Amino acid sequence: MKTKLKLLAGTTALVLASLAQAQAESMTVVSFGGAYGAAQKEHMIDPFVAETGNEILFEDYSGGIAEIKAQVEAGNVQWDVVDIETIDLERACSEGLLEVIPQDILPAGDDGVAAAEDFVPEAIASECGVGVIVWSIIFAYNGAAEGDKPATIADFFDTEKFPGKRALRKRPQVNLEWALIADGVAPADVYSVLATEEGQARAFAKLDTIKNDIVWFDSWSQAPQLLNDGGASMVQSANGRIFSAIKEDGKPFEIVWDSHVYDLDVWAVVAGSEKKDTAFEFISYATGSKPLAGMADVAYGPTRKSSTPYVDASVNEDLPTAHLDQGLKADGIFWADFGETLGERFNEWMLK
Amino acid sequence: MKHLPAYFTFWHILGHYSLKWTAYLVLAFLMLPIVIIVPLSFNAEPYFTFTDGMLALDPAAYSTRWYQAIFSDANWLLSIKNSFLIGALAATLSTVLGTIAAVGLSSPVMPFKRLITALLLSPMIVPLIIIAAGMFFFYTRFNLVGSYAGLVIAHAALGVPFVIITVTATLSGFDRSLYNAGISMGASPVKVFWDVVIPLIRPGVISGGLFAFVTSFDEVVLVLFLAGPEQRTIPRQMFSGLREQINPTILAVATLLILISIALLVTLEILRRRSERMRGTEF
Amino acid sequence: MTPSALDANDTASARRELRRRKLTAFLFVAPLLLFLVFAFVAPIATMLVRSVYHPVVSELIPETLEALKDWDGEALPPAEARAVFAADLKRLAGERLSGKLAEEINRALPGSSSTIKASARKLGRMDDAELASAGGAILAAADAAWENPKIWKAIRDAGAAYTPDYYLTALDLEMADGGGVQPRDGAKIYVDLYTKTLRIALYITVLTLIGGYPLAYYLANAESKNANMLMVFVLLPFWTSLLVRTTSWIALLQTSGVVNSVLTGAGITRSPLEMLYTQFSTVLAMTHILMPFMILPLYSVMKGIDPSYMRAAMSMGSKPIPAFLKIYLPMTLPGLSAGVLLVFIISVGYYITPALVGGTDGQMISNIIAFHMQQSNNWELAAALGSLLLAMILVLYWVYDRFVGAGNIKLG
Structure with missing residues (x-):
């Protein structure tokens, strides 16, 4: 019995030691999964791992700052690098949840142009993140379904003319903007209207009109699934998800670009990360001309001008940059100020 | 129930058969979800439904690709390793502490017996979300959030009630005079415990340990709150898969888990029979 | 004189002996108690403190x-x-x-x-x-x-x-301007949620009872070989991972799922029914998951009831229903109360299944606590909501301990 016990204790100690070691080495990178995550894995994570020998745990999340905030405030930071939508970036940055990224770590483009000129200005506008993609929130429908085809955001809110469930991401961002546009507010005025008490009431009232027809989802990956299995007839989605369902899986989905809300995603480093240096090394690698060009696989535009030569020209029509005139730029500053207030109001509205 | 008594009227007979059919209906309800998952996991297409090809029993509509997907995905492999490791360590911890405690608890002179029993069993009753929130607040102070140690401790606490229940049940058939005899012959309580009590209650201890293992193996709420990316477990991986990207890999994992449950069930049955036999020889 | 002195001596040593044995028994329990105080009790205490203390x-x-x-x-x-x-x-x-x-x-x-x-x-x-x-x-x-x-x-x-603000919020109240407490503007959110949670738990308890009682009765009275075989069909779901069973309900109930395919295929419904992500799917899946908790205590009590009681009553001309109500049902009460309380207690605090199949409509109080922990980061409100839930559970647990005895829980 005694020897058995000793053996058990020995093995346990060994196992724990090896676990502790494994823990020390690998860095955790968090992004949105699905087709986008697969593209990042192929063009950024795997080459970086192969080149530097660093281990990376690649995790999925569904966006927002809550999880980062919980880690930073509780003082146990689990994530190192996170892909954040710029609509959330300013808030996370101003609340001290992210490390400041020194911009001199960013290499010049493959054509030799310095990083500061090579990046589109929005991509390096924040001290807390470096742009990865230009993407857009659109809505899509199943082209194989019978009946009229929706063409505008007003159609999305018109359940009489277009019956069926609408799938929306469970957060106030973008949904409130769309509600106002559908209610007749000019895209240019959306944020100034939404900053007023009346504007907020108006947006929620508009959402109320379709509340019973909304299917809520948490993660972008669910959007094409809902469209595919008939859970919703129109879905809000990141454009790349639908693009990939059309191109890769041959789905008869159609994207509606009217009033799309375009935004950037950035790589950021969680404040207090123990692997800050590796994290910076990763970001400077992943935002090189070539890795960024890989994001066009899923119809997300690169944030460096020098990436353009690597991008297959046939995809240009599907990039958000080809539709900017129909779109609205997501306002990260607005959401930094109003995220709390509108978030709470949105939750209460949901529970009612 | 083969032949019905003579005094049975028509209504008795109707009652008898409707009871029988109700029972079978409920059994079907209990088994359906378990049975349905197995064929679905061999779907050649990335859906959760039976395709036309599957219904026509076309071999091309079936495939083992989702099983291959599990074993070629680093995240699944890590979570399988973690589930077994955390489960084994947590079960060991709760079995050792729980067995010793059960011996004290089954003593007729144990002070505050009822209160302490209720306390020791409470991890089974308190909602997991409350435990998870509390542990998240408290374990953070000791740097236990996002560590293996934290999860092992948390899961061991959850497993304790099951060990207490099974071991005290075995001890209730245990003849205390054996223990007292050992003590009166001058052996220390620890020695008597180790040499006399343990061998006799071993089946109960092992099944308690299995219960504790399964509790940890199946647990996901505490993992969601306390684990870091390194400590992902099978249920955690399934949970996020169901929330984010539903694909049949989850069904393949589920089928494997059903096989594990069958193995556990058989083991427990064997243990139960052995325990009954041992008790039988005592009387 | 002498005998009583001896007595006193005896009593004293007997008392000492008893104290020693009590202490030994307690020392056996002590390591586990210490462990649980750290691993389980202290965390819950921290949560309670957090619900009122926020510096x-x-x-x-x-x-x-x-x-x-x-x-x-x-x-x-x-x-x-x-x-x-x-x-x-x-x-x-x-x-x-x-x-x-x-x-x-x-x-x-x-x-x-x-x-x-x-x-x-x-x-x-x-x-x-x-x-x-x-x-x-x-x-x-x-x-x-x-x-x-x-x-x-x-x-x-x-x-x-x-x-006390977080408790007030959790009860849909707020401080009035002139002191005192008044209902918060807008709809009642959390009180409604608690009532909804209790209502869902009640549905589940009733459903498990309706299904579980006849099945337990049938199993307890079937021939033992047959009964053992059928018992496996109760125990296998019981031992199967919760996530597996929930996954399966998703596959069954989704829009293009198995149930809908059968219904539309058989011409019973024209278009697929919306079953997944509703309160209905939460209740159904949880009824399935908790059914064994009802069957097992009922079965173990019914197994001990001599069938000759009922037979005697019926052979003497009693109608089956009155015979059942007057004789059989009262004898199954211990198992019945154990099953009912256990299922109710477990369902009130359930999190995983509503989170996965509940949609918006099927969310219970645990889900909102998780929401405030993970999404809105309002940990104090989560703690207050959790403390109220804990209080409810403890009352139920106390009732359970009173009527059933916490130590009498049977596992398989």
Whole structure:
């Protein structure tokens, strides 16, 4: 019995030691999964791992700052690098949840142009993140379904003319903007209207009109699934998800670009990360001309001008940059100020 | 129930058969979800439904690709390793502490017996979300959030009630005079415990340990709150898969888990029979 | 004389012996008790404390709170106090903590977070001396809300380290202006949620009873070989992972799922039914998951009932239903109460299944606690909601212990 016990204790100690070691080495990178995550894995994570020998745990999340905030405030930071939508970036940055990224770590483009000129200005506008993609929130429908085809955001809110469930991401961002546009507010005025008490009431009232027809989802990956299995007839989605369902899986989905809300995603480093240096090394690698060009696989535009030569020209029509005139730029500053207030109001509205 | 008594009227007979059919209906309800998952996991297409090809029993509509997907995905492999490791360590911890405690608890002179029993069993009753929130607040102070140690401790606490229940049940058939005899012959309580009590209650201890293992193996709420990316477990991986990207890999994992449950069930049955036999020889 | 002295001696040594045995028994339990106190009791205690103790604001702006101490709370606070706050806010903006403050104040006064954040951004560029002399005016220029005493009152109230506010919120109440408690504006959110949770738990309990009682009766009275075989069909689901069973219900109930295919294929329904992500799917899946908890205690009690009682009653001419109600049912009460209480207690605190199949409609109180832990980061409100849930569970557990005995739980 005694020897058995000793053996058990020995093995346990060994196992724990090896676990502790494994823990020390690998860095955790968090992004949105699905087709986008697969593209990042192929063009950024795997080459970086192969080149530097660093281990990376690649995790999925569904966006927002809550999880980062919980880690930073509780003082146990689990994530190192996170892909954040710029609509959330300013808030996370101003609340001290992210490390400041020194911009001199960013290499010049493959054509030799310095990083500061090579990046589109929005991509390096924040001290807390470096742009990865230009993407857009659109809505899509199943082209194989019978009946009229929706063409505008007003159609999305018109359940009489277009019956069926609408799938929306469970957060106030973008949904409130769309509600106002559908209610007749000019895209240019959306944020100034939404900053007023009346504007907020108006947006929620508009959402109320379709509340019973909304299917809520948490993660972008669910959007094409809902469209595919008939859970919703129109879905809000990141454009790349639908693009990939059309191109890769041959789905008869159609994207509606009217009033799309375009935004950037950035790589950021969680404040207090123990692997800050590796994290910076990763970001400077992943935002090189070539890795960024890989994001066009899923119809997300690169944030460096020098990436353009690597991008297959046939995809240009599907990039958000080809539709900017129909779109609205997501306002990260607005959401930094109003995220709390509108978030709470949105939750209460949901529970009612 | 083969032949019905003579005094049975028509209504008795109707009652008898409707009871029988109700029972079978409920059994079907209990088994359906378990049975349905197995064929679905061999779907050649990335859906959760039976395709036309599957219904026509076309071999091309079936495939083992989702099983291959599990074993070629680093995240699944890590979570399988973690589930077994955390489960084994947590079960060991709760079995050792729980067995010793059960011996004290089954003593007729144990002070505050009822209160302490209720306390020791409470991890089974308190909602997991409350435990998870509390542990998240408290374990953070000791740097236990996002560590293996934290999860092992948390899961061991959850497993304790099951060990207490099974071991005290075995001890209730245990003849205390054996223990007292050992003590009166001058052996220390620890020695008597180790040499006399343990061998006799071993089946109960092992099944308690299995219960504790399964509790940890199946647990996901505490993992969601306390684990870091390194400590992902099978249920955690399934949970996020169901929330984010539903694909049949989850069904393949589920089928494997059903096989594990069958193995556990058989083991427990064997243990139960052995325990009954041992008790039988005592009387 | 002598016999009684001997007696006293005997009693004393017997007492000593008893004390020694009590101590030994306790020492066996002690390691586990210590472990559970650390691993389980202390965390729950921490949660209870967290629901009332929240010193964040008092640590962020101690000087402002000091300056607001003598303010009557009626008119605008004195200019000096406002200037102190302006300086505090600028410092916080520099330390990137103004967002934290805004979040906290917003809980007391919804809508104030944008005021504080936007002002903090503007103040960050101001000169210290300027702020010290005209802080109040600068604030008012940044946002008109600073001229309303309401926000100042919210700041002062949020500064209290100990607060019953989270319990009030959890009960849909708020502090009235003149002291006292009043219902919060808007719909009742959390009280409705507690009632909904109890209602769902009740549905599940009733359903498991309706299905479980006849099955347990059938199994208890079937031939033992047959019964053992059928018992496997109860135990296998019981031992199968919760996630597996929930996964399976998703496959069964989704729009293009198995049930809908059968229904439309058989021509029973024209278009697929919306079953997944509703309260219906939550109740159905949880009934399935908790059914064994009802069957097992019923079965073990019914197994011990001699069938000759019923037979005797019926052979003497009693009708089956009265015979059942008068004779059989009372004898199964111990198993019945154990099953009912166990299923009810477990369902009230359930999280995973509603989270996965409940959609918006099927969310229970645990899901909202998780939401405030993980999404809205309002940990204090989560703690208050959790404490109320815990209180409910403890009452039920006490009832269970009274009537069934916590130690009598049977596992398979």
